[in-house]
Amino acid sequence: MLSDECGEQRAVLAIDRGCCDLQSMRCGLCAGLAGEDLHAVRAVGRRYALRRGQAVAEVTGAGTYCANLTTGILQVLRPEVDGSRTIGLVFPGEIIGDLNGGRPSDDAIVAITDAEICIYQSVDLERVADRHPSVRRALLGSAFEALSQARRWMLVLSxxxxxxxxxxxxxxxxxxxxxxxxxxxxxxxxxxxxxxxxxxxxxxxxxxxxxxxxxxxxxxxxxxxxxxxxxxxxxxxxxxxxxxxxxxxxxx
Amino acid sequence: MLSDECGEQRAVLAIDRGCCDLQSMRCGLCAGLAGEDLHAVRAVGRRYALRRGQAVAEVTGAGTYCANLTTGILQVLRPEVDGSRTIGLVFPGEIIGDLNGGRPSDDAIVAITDAEICIYQSVDLERVADRHPSVRRALLGSAFEALSQARRWMLVLSxxxxxxxxxxxxxxxxxxxxxxxxxxxxxxxxxxxxxxxxxxxxxxxxxxxxxxxxxxxxxxxxxxxxxxxxxxxxxxxxxxxxxxxxxxxxxx
DNA sequence: CGACAAGTTGATGATGGTCAATCCTTGTGG
DNA sequence: CCACAAGGATTGACCATCATCAACTTGTCG
CATH class of the missing domain: 1.10.10.10 (Winged helix-like DNA-binding domain superfamily/Winged helix DNA-binding domain)
Known part of the structure; x- marks a missing residue:
């Protein structure tokens, strides 16, 4: 196993406060938001740059984070008896983690290209969503989109x-x-x-x-x-x- | 192809107005709702009984419906060059259709056991969700749950x-x-x-x-x-x- | 009872996994 | 700059697995 590929240290680097620079805000969640709502979401997000091979330890850990991939591609690695297996990919615009704070998984999420993600604490995002209905609507849209993609992927696999x-x-x-x-x-x-x-x-x-x-x-x-x-x-x-x-x- | 298995007529039967009889309201969406919110959702839903082999033509058609399986199991059939293929299953509590009114699919949804579903017009549900934040929260929860299940299914397939x-x-x-x-x-x-x-x-x-x-x-x-x-x-x-x-x- | 669909079982060939050798690419150190 | 090392990728040989074709059995419904 490459240390390059599976650094379990918190190998992320904050590059900015606020998700999605205003130039290119097509990051799934922020797309479809505007004005006050967009501002509120940006306020609780933090943008990180991942280098190829780095892991998003924050997201996989306690399950209290939720993140949004801006650029690049990530892979989801699941530990198995003989090494780890790549079980999924994450593309720009998609959401990882879980708002509901579901059971934490021991999957590792690792960048396969240089990437940028916006990380939110679930509680923060929940709070914003409570005050800004369109934020939860955007989250719902992302979730449905992810669901549709997962089902398309199932077709590939079958x-x-x-x-x-x-x-x-x-x-x-x-x-x-x-x-x-x-x-x-x-x-x-x-x-x-x-x-x-x-x-x-x-x-x-x-x-x-x-x-x-x-x-x-x-x-x-x-x-x-x-x-x-x-x-x-x-x-x-x-x-x-x-x-x-x-x-x-x-x-x- | 069995007519039993692929009746494309609108083979559903309304048995009640209002989703989820109050005794057993564990139907995914309604679970987690209470009082005023629950009432509002029930008001726009209509409950249908499906017999084994019947299709949910309403849901597959224009894509303006969204439904919630209460009891039984459904299968998703996709037409292929040589007959149709079962590409997915739907279990109680899961949501079918799409709120966003995504591209209509030509998949057929057919009951493989006797089943009961609650059908909503997407616009109705959207309206209720706008007025009752916890409804959209419940929808979001269902979507994340469905996503998690889809991803587990991908593991089976790979x-x-x-x-x-x-x-x-x-x-x-x-x-x-x-x-x-x-x-x-x-x-x-x-x-x-x-x-x-x-x-x-x-x-x-x-x-x-x-x-x-x-x-x-x-x-x-x-x-x-x-x-x-x-x-x-x-x-x-x-x-x-x-x-x-x-x-x-x-x-x- | 008879017809028809689903399920089981067998024989056979194609597909894909495994083991192994080699080649290519990239990075490192002299 | 070159040699070398280390993974990744390719290719071949061989064998296990699975799809296909086919016969037959079981179950169901009229």
Whole structure:
């Protein structure tokens, strides 16, 4: 286990007080808020910069925090008998932690790219939400959005064949990073083949082989090892078995 | 395709006005509400009885409804090129539909046991939530709960081997039905082997074989074909690879 | 009783996991 | 700047697992 990848120390660095600089306030929670409400939320949030490999120990600990990913990608690592397994990803705009202070989990949340998060104490956020109804509405919207994404992810995982799963994974990644990356056709994976295999329930070798096969079929290319360029997105979606689905979220 | 299983007509029957009879108001949304707030929610909800096989056409249609399952189990069916596939289950207390009026989906929601749901027009619920903050808080709680369950389900699906997935499926079903069934050790599946296979990304034959194997190993028994009796739950959890996880929800 | 769907079981081939060797990339230290 | 080390990625060989096809049994409903 890389110390790089699993520093359990509180490896975060406060860079600012107040969530979301006013230039780019598309961070899920703040999007949809304005004026007084936005100000109130900003007042209780604190922005942190995470370097690749650092853990969000604050969020995983007592469960009294709630955070909002602004930029970058995080992974959720679950300890297992033989090392840890990547069981989920977090994309910009998504919320991690739990307002309700649910059972604390022993999952680690680690940045797989440099990232920025806004951290709130749950109690603070609750207090703001009590006074500003639109804040709780925004939270509810984020939660529904997260739910919709989780259910889409379940579809990826229930694909029977490895080929379909890998293709669906790439399509899903591309969809989630829409608007984040400058180049719409190139995707920075950040994850090793092994971690992707964890996510998909496949071995790292099978993951690698399937990706190679997709590349040989002319659907994708690898400018660098952890970069994917989409050459034939339609074809990829067809392999993924998602060809005729609308590209984004669906109710229930 | 059974007409029994996929009646696309509006096959619901209003049995009452007002969600949740006051005796058993543990239906997720209403739990946690009281007095004036509870009354307001009940006023805009309508309770329906679904018979096994009936579809909740109202919810899937325009996306302007939001509903709350009181009793029974529903399945979410997604149309695919070759027939439909079961892609998810809904358990009592969970919320279906979308408040935000997200993109309407063409998934069908069908009862796999007799069931009761409370249906709300999203606009009604929104209006009530605006006036009663604790209603939106309850909605938020339900959404986080659903999210936590979806993420646990993802863990089931990312298990590599068929044996583990089937065992994890059974454990998960048992956990979700806690308190619903009188007999804690017997589980009414309601789903055919094929539908279970859909959910788990397995063929129906493999599903059957794995269940037989678990039975031969003395972990479960089948009093009836679609009933499971847990003989050795600890052993089953061990096979599922979930032995050392807490039994219920975890944040993120 | 007969028809039909679900479930079980067997045989066989394709897919994916495992083990192992090699290559590529990156970072480090002389 | 180069050599070297260490992970990650790729590829191959082999074998376990799972999907598929098919026959048969069980259960249900008319």
């Amino acid at each position: 694909r029977p064949s490895a080929r379909e799963r890998v293709a669906a994974f790439l399509v899903e990644m591309a969809g989630r990073l829409r608007g984040v990356n400058a180049d719409q056709n190139t995707l920075e994976l950040g994850l090793s083949r092994g971690r992707i295999g964890d996510l998909l329930g496949l071995s790292l070798e099978t993951t690698s082989r399937q990706m190679q096969a997709l590349a040989r079929a002319g659907l994708i290319a690898f400018p660098q090892r952890r970069q994917v360029r989409f050459v034939n997105r339609g074809g990829l979606e067809k392999v993924a078995g998602l060809a005729f689905r609308p590209p984004t979220g669906a109710a229930v | 298990r590599p081997s068929a044996r583990e997935r089937v065992a994890a499926f059974l454990v998960e079903m048992a956990g979700r039905l806690r308190g619903v069934n009188a007999d804690q050790n017997t589980l009414e599946l309601g789903l055919s082997r094929g539908r279970i296979g859909d959910l788990l990304g397995l063929s129906l034959e493999t599903t059957s074989r794995q269940m037989q194997a678990l039975a031969r190993a003395g972990l479960i028994a089948f009093p009836q074909r679609r009933q499971v009796r847990f003989v050795n739950r600890g052993g089953l959890e061990k096979v599922a690879g979930l032995a050392f996880r807490p039994p219920t929800g975890a944040a993120v």
